[in-house]
Amino acid sequence: MAAQVAGGIGMLHARTARSASVVLGIVYLCFSLACVPDIIAAANIYDKYGGSFFLFVSLFCGAIALYAATEADAARAVVFGRLARFGLGVCAISFTLGQMLLLRETAHLVPKWIPPSQMFWAILTTIAFALAGVAILINRQARVAMRLMTLMLALFGVLVWVPHLIAHPKAHFNWSECALTFLVTGATWMVADLKSF
Numbered sequence: 001m002a003a004q005v006a007g008g009i010g011m012l013h014a015r016t017a018r019s020a021s022v023v024l025g026i027v028y029l030c031f032s033l034a035c036v037p038d039i040i041a042a043a044n045i046y047d048k049y050g051g052s053f054f055l056f057v058s059l060f061c062g063a064i065a066l067y068a069a070t071e072a073d074a075a076r077a078v079v080f081g082r083l084a085r086f087g088l089g090v091c092a093i094s095f096t097l098g099q100m101l102l103l104r105e106t107a108h109l110v111p112k113w114i115p116p117s118q119m120f121w122a123i124l125t126t127i128a129f130a131l132a133g134v135a136i137l138i139n140r141q142a143r144v145a146m147r148l149m150t151l152m153l154a155l156f157g158v159l160v161w162v163p164h165l166i167a168h169p170k171a172h173f174n175w176s177e178c179a180l181t182f183l184v185t186g187a188t189w190m191v192a193d194l195k196s197f
Contacts, residue, residue, distance in 0.1 A: 003027050018070040025063035031056040054094035061087040062187025081197035088191050092133030099126040109160050146192035153185040
């Protein structure tokens with residue numbers, strides 16, 4: 001946690017952003033690798049197809065994007081940018097799969113007061129993740145897809161997780177999901193803002 005906080009502070013300053021990207025990259029790579037045993041021994045279908053692994057990979061892609069943004073060599077910056085974009089595209093496909101496999105659970109998270117229905121929004125956001133993933137992977141309107149995905153994720157955080165936190169502030173799951181949603185939002189935004197990928 002200390003490394004994440006230090007990396008988060010470091011990325012706010014131009015002089016330390018490159019070092020921060022390395023620290024955050026190592027942290028999120030370790031988090032990703034720590035999920036591999038869960039995939040191998042998965043009892044439920046969500047973990048069997050990646051589960052939390054791709055959440056942490058998306059954060060790793062954000063760290064790679066920060067590294068690319070601070071790279072002085074233009075050719076190397078493009079290589080790192082492409083790696084970040086491709087990785088994020090794979091993550092978006094994984095998010096699609098996760099929502100498809102847990103469609104009822106996803107729908108249940110949508111606030112009931114948002115028309116027309118909870119299932120409508122679960123299906124629509126699943127389709128949006130799929131379209132974003134394809135656009136990012138084939139690099140056609142990828143920047144637009146990533147920016148729209150950033151907006152969708154930010155809205156998830158504000159409309160889904162913040163109300164859950166207010167209603168159930170002692171539930172650790174709500175805090176972790178809220179934090180992860182905003183971290184993935186930031187990582188997606190970081191990749192979308194790269195000059196070249």
